Amino acid sequence: MDGFEVLEKIKSTPKTANISVIMISALDDIQNVIKGIEMGADDFLPKPFNPILLNARLKAAVRKRRLVNIETNYYKDFDKDTDFAKLELFSGTLDNEMSNNLDTTFVVVYIRFSLFNFISQTLGPDLAREYIQHQGVRVAKTCKDPEITIGRLADDVIAISGTAKNLAYLVENIETLDKLYSPLNQTITLEKETFKGNLGIGISMTKGREKKPKSLIANAAFASQTALDNDIGIAFYDPELHQSNLNKFHLEPKLKEAIRNRELCLYYQPIVNTITSEIETFEALIRWIQPDGSFITPFKFIPLAEETGLIFDIDSFVIDETCNQISKWITKYGPDKEFSVGVNISAKHWVNPSLIKEVDSALRKYNIPSKYLKLEMTESAMVDDANAVKKIVSILKSMGIKIALDDFGTGYSSLGYLIEFPVDILKVDKVFVDDLHTENKRQKLMSHILSIANSLGMKSIVEGVEHVQQVEILKQFSCDQIQGYYFYKPMPPVEIEKIFN
Incomplete structure (x- = not known):
């Protein structure tokens, strides 16, 4: 060869x-x-x-x-751009130190520079590399102790580990932590472009005897993301918040499956005439009943649905199922039976024109008059995009849909909203009802709220009524309708039909 x-x-x-x-x-x-x-x-x-x-x-x-x-x-073992330890070396060093110092408290400070990916995608990887090198120099200047390990754990992450004693000047309190945050938050100019901020510092601590360096790093990473999400710069690891997020993480796929398999259902809470105690209307309330018969409270899955966008699917289901139920009751009781059903609509949905199509589609699908349906909004919906909400509300009202302002008094409580928005019904929140029968100030406030509703031509519904004394006071104040456990709890349709005649 x-x-x-x-x-x-x-x-x-x-x-x-x-x-x-x-x-x-x-x-x-x-x-x-x-x-x-x-x-x-x-x-x-x-x-x-x-x-x-x-x-x-x-x-x-x-x-x-x-x-x-x-x-x-x-x-x-070391990153080419910064000469800091890579993840494996960083974690291994921490593991070794924790194993040899069981009673010592160790700290991980996790710094995520969210600008890195933005710079890389918009201006190129070379400039992003230069940016992280600048920040690496700043971190190194702050952490000169030879007992401290500095690592680059991801493209946009630099971390610091050491004992609480060695890092005391960083983690004792927020004021000392500012020694690290302030330099990193200063502007950096690269090729005439100026960059500043968008970093989150997370801190976690544990004893060496835990021997879980990867968990310590992961917890600091979670705290870093918390700092970014809440725009607070620095956050200490909160196990309760972490557990809550884990619960949401595990619950989300279950909720998607529940929506797909129609495990969600509606209960209906009767709302009565204040004077006669006769049922005049209902509120549809979502319930999640699992295959084993157990309930998952709306307080758990509704916030999750809001965060993930699944709330649009839930709202659509509630609108459709409510109209379906209305159709069944019209068939059962005849068209002369007077009633209506209120549906809570997410604040996010109120700015989406698709809401109009969904309502119109459900009314047509089940062939029911619009007078049977009420849509409820909270004050937060008005704040998000007032002009867009106004247009949607006006169109829905032109279709004959009644609009209710729910939980009045718990949000922004601007009386201007009552004038600007063509609301038909004012629902007074339970917070004004608690201790109504024992506190004179609450009675005066309730009287004024109901007077405002009456003067603006709105029907009033007071929620959360649980005592006969509260009922008597509301009668004196000319409240139109009452909703609460004193009269009825939310019930499935079969139970409603036993009392609704």
Whole structure:
């Protein structure tokens, strides 16, 4: 075989692949030199060769190979851009220290620079690399203690680990932590572009005896994300918040499946005439009954649905199912039976024109008059995008849908909203009802609220009524309707039909 074949064999065999190779050949044209170098030769000498020159080239090739090996081994453990420890070395060092110091408290400070990915995607990876190098220098200046380990755990993450004693100046309180946050939050100018902020610092601590370095790092990462999400810069790990997020993480796929399998259902709470106590209307309330018969409270899954966008699917289901139930009751009791059903609509849904189509579609699907349906909104819906909500409310009212303002008094409580928005019904929240029968101030406030509703031509519903004394007071204040456990709890349709006649 010729020299090129020999070179190929050497470089393709694991045991010999790292041997330095100098090719000596009479073929000294540039194409052959390039070919040899590209195939892995360290150098190329033409025949006849000078032994002294060959010896020098040989030594240089070996030295170069050693340096390459040293560099290769070094960057297995250390990041090329910052020279900080990579995740495996960072975690391993922390693991070793924790194992040898069981009663010592260890700390991980996790810094996520969310600007890194933005810079990389918009201005290119080279500029993002320069940005993280600048921030790395700032971190190194703050953490000069040789007992402290600094690591680059991800493209946009630099972390610090050490004992609580060594990091006391960083983690004793928020004021001392500012020694780290303030320098990192200062502007950086790269190619005439200025960058500032968008970083989250998370801190977690535990005893060495826990021997869980990866959990310590993960907890600090969670706290860092909390700091970013809440725009607070710095956050200490909160196990309760973490557990809550884990619960949501596990609950979300179950909720998706429940919506898909129609495990959600509606209960209806009767609302009565204040004077006669006769049922006049209902509120549809979502319930999640699992296959084993257990309930998952709306206080758990509705906030999750709001966060994940599943609330749109839930709202659509409630609108459709409510109209279905209304249709059944019209068939059962006849068209002369007077009643209506209120449906709570998410604040996010009130700014979406699809709400109009969904309501219109459900009314047509079940062939029911619009007078039977009420839609309820909270004050927060008005704040998100007042103009968009106004347009949607106006269109719904033109269709004959009644609009109720739910939980009045618990949100922004601006009386201006009552004037600006064409609301038909004012629902007074339970907070104004609690202790109504024992506190004179609450009675005066309730009287004024109901007077405002009456003067603006709105029907009033007071929620959360649980005592006969509260009922008597509301009668005196000319409240129109009452909703609460004193009269009825939310019930499935079959139970409603036992009392609704």
